[in-house]
Amino acid sequence: MINPDLLALLTTLKMAVLTTVILLFIGTPLAWILAKTQSRFKVIIEAIIALPLVLPPTVLGFYLLIAFSPQYLPGQIWQQVTGKQLAFSFSAIVIGSVLYSMPFVVQPLQKAFEQLGDPLLEAGAMLGAGPMDRFFHIVLPITKASYITAASLGFAHTVGEFGIILMIGGNIPGETRVLSIALFDHVEAFDYAKAHVLAISLLAGSLLLLAAIYLLNRPHKRSINKVVNK
Amino acid sequence: MNLPSLITHSSLPLCVNVQLNYEQFTLAISQKFDLQGITGVFGHSGSGKSTLLRVIAGLEKQVSGNITLNNKVLADSHTKQFIKAEQRHIGLVFQDARLFPHLTVLANLQFAVKRCQHARLELNEIIQLTELDTLLDKHVDELSGGQKQRVALARAILTEPRLLLLDEPLSALDRQAKTRLLKLMATIQTELQIPMLYVSHSLDELQQVCDKLLVLAQGEVVGYGGIHEMIHQLNYLTTTSQTEEIIHQQTSLSLPIKHLDNGYGLTVLSLNDDEEIYLPVIAKQTTAQSLRCFILARDISISLMEPIHSSIVNHLLAKITTITTQKNMALVTALCTKHGEAQEFFVNISAFSQQKLALSVGQKIYLQFKAGAVRTYLY
Known part of the structure; x- marks a missing residue:
């Protein structure tokens, strides 16, 4: 039988990778719209997206738990379509993570799109490039660093979440038992040795990931030389 | 050099009949052009000359009225027709060049070639014509202002546009680079016969290369005619109006x-x-x-x-x-x-x-x- 902590690691990685991919797909158009719109509703949407930054995870978890239960519409629809209960499932913790990590993906992308502005897109249009062409051949390569930042922050934040998963996922091995919850279990059982292993791995892993982001986002060598030469 | 001429007919009719309202500024232009050679657009800053180019290019969408090029409707607010900028086959050289910073000079040019449907022009010939041979592997941020504009000009030509718009391409250049680019514009015009609309606030530059001149002031047309005739008309305008004294009577x-x-x-x-x-x-x-x-x-x-x-x-x-x-x-x-x-x-x-x-x-x-x-x- 597989080591329960290793299983928790696999569940965590599966959740985090899936969440990050979903977030990049949802986050790109959302960040694009927020960067380009001048609508009055912009601030409201921005506030909603930023909410998980300040809200206790248990508050979001509590409302999601209610929404995911079979008594309420989202939970009912899910059960009718998939035949399974949504609350306390792997799907539930992925949906919860998507909402919870949303600001970490949308905000860097929105900032990058705002900084890019319209000039290069207009130049692309004048050379015959349509909207998708412009996105893949102008926007994406130029904002690559922001995409790496967004993906890494979204991933790391998802790995580290606890409260929301406990509320909507519980502690089902192989389904919703992720590393942070396994760690909590060990501490509750006074098994500090195992707790240390998990804690130090999470700490080292997060540190390495963040260091990698900062390394990748360092200004280009060529542009540094240019500044020095001036 | 033997380059194929891109235009088969002698002149390109352009009808602009538009109105555009911003908070502080209104553009109201109703003008027919027979585009041939280089047509200059002159006016002081805020006269609406750049906005006019953006309207023709399709970059301004909130426009009422209509524009037709070669009797084909580009935009008509009445029938809600609007051909997108990328489908108009119009080239635009911006004041600030707007080269793609993630690409080399050559890749910037290839960006245009890949999206051009006819591709009658040889990339190498345009590179020679614009004297970019030695710059192809350079990154955009290594180029001088004049070099950037030469790349921007070459890139715009390579889309083989029916009409080339130039929005103050010389304004950020020193005199030597200006002269070089002006000569290049004149050469391109004679070699490729692309009709050009060239916006500038410098009458000296326009005088050198334009065949016709459109004069704008406060978003309206003041005059349109042959280059010498229009410059001579401007001599009287400076004596009667108290506007900025940029125009030298000549x-x-x-x-x-x-x-x-x-x-x-x-x-x-x-x-x-x-x-x-x-x-x-x-x-x-x-x-x-x-x-x-x-x-x-x-x-x-x-x-x-x-x-x-x-x-x-x-x-x-x-x-x-x-x-x-x-x-x-x-x-x-x-x-x-x-x-x-x-x-x-x-x-x-x-x-x-x-x-x-x-x-x-x-x-x-x-x-x-x-x-x-x-x-x-x-x-």
Whole structure:
């Protein structure tokens, strides 16, 4: 039988990778719209997206738990379509993570799109490039660093979440038992040795990931030389 | 070089009938163009010249009215038609070049080639024409302002546009780079025959390469016509309006070259068949048959007797047609006529001199100006 902590690691990685991919797909158009719109509703949407930054995870978890239960519409629809209960499932913790990590993906992308502005897109249009062409051949390569930042922050934040998963996922091995919850279990059982292993791995892993982001986002060598030469 | 001409018909009809309202600014233009050669668009900042280009390009969407190019509707707010910028086959060179910073020079050019459906132009020939051979592997941030604009120009041409729009492409360049790019624009025009609309706030630049000129002020058309005729009209506008005094009153000319070098370092142009105008030698060798030049009104003086005992080489007999006085200055217009041909000259003198010489309309006078007063940009 597989080591329960290793299983928790696999569940965590599966959740985090899936969440990050979903977030990049949802986050790109959302960040694009927020960067380009001048609508009055912009601030409201921005506030909603930023909410998980300040809200206790248990508050979001509590409302999601209610929404995911079979008594309420989202939970009912899910059960009718998939035949399974949504609350306390792997799907539930992925949906919860998507909402919870949303600001970490949308905000860097929105900032990058705002900084890019319209000039290069207009130049692309004048050379015959349509909207998708412009996105893949102008926007994406130029904002690559922001995409790496967004993906890494979204991933790391998802790995580290606890409260929301406990509320909507519980502690089902192989389904919703992720590393942070396994760690909590060990501490509750006074098994500090195992707790240390998990804690130090999470700490080292997060540190390495963040260091990698900062390394990748360092200004280009060529542009540094240019500044020095001036 | 043998480049295929991109335009088969002689002129490209463009009809602009648009209105655009911003908070502080309104553009209201109703003008028909027969685009051929280079058409200049002149106006002070805020006159709406760049906005006009953006409207034609399809980058301004909130426009009421209609635009047709070669009898094809580009936009019509009434029938809700709007062809997107990327489908208009119109090229635009921006003031700030707007090269893609993640690509090399060559990749910037290939970006255009890949999206061009006809691809009649050879990439290598355009690279040679725009003298980019040595810059192809460079990154955009390693280029000078002039080099950036040459890449932007080459990139725009490579889309093989039906119409090329140029939005102040020279404004950030030094004089040498300006001259080089102006020459290049003129060469591209003769080699490829792409009609161009060239926006600038510098009349000197426009005078050198444009065939026709559209003058805008406060979002409206002030005039449209042949380049020399329009520049001469602007001479009167500066005396009557109190606007910014950027326009130098001048005589704008295109004259046939008689001798490239008369042996004394002077080039001789011919005026009205047998009159001659001297200027410092323009180039050792040129294939040009005629020369575009201008003489500032303040560089010409008036003499009542023929100045034969003078070092000033140019003197012409002329008849005063108008005198406009403003403050202490007088703008005198005089006509040189010979063999049924006539050339108008504009002269600035002080009101004091005008009084002293007792000048009046219809009077015969001699215009005189040094060889160095005959100016040209391209050589």
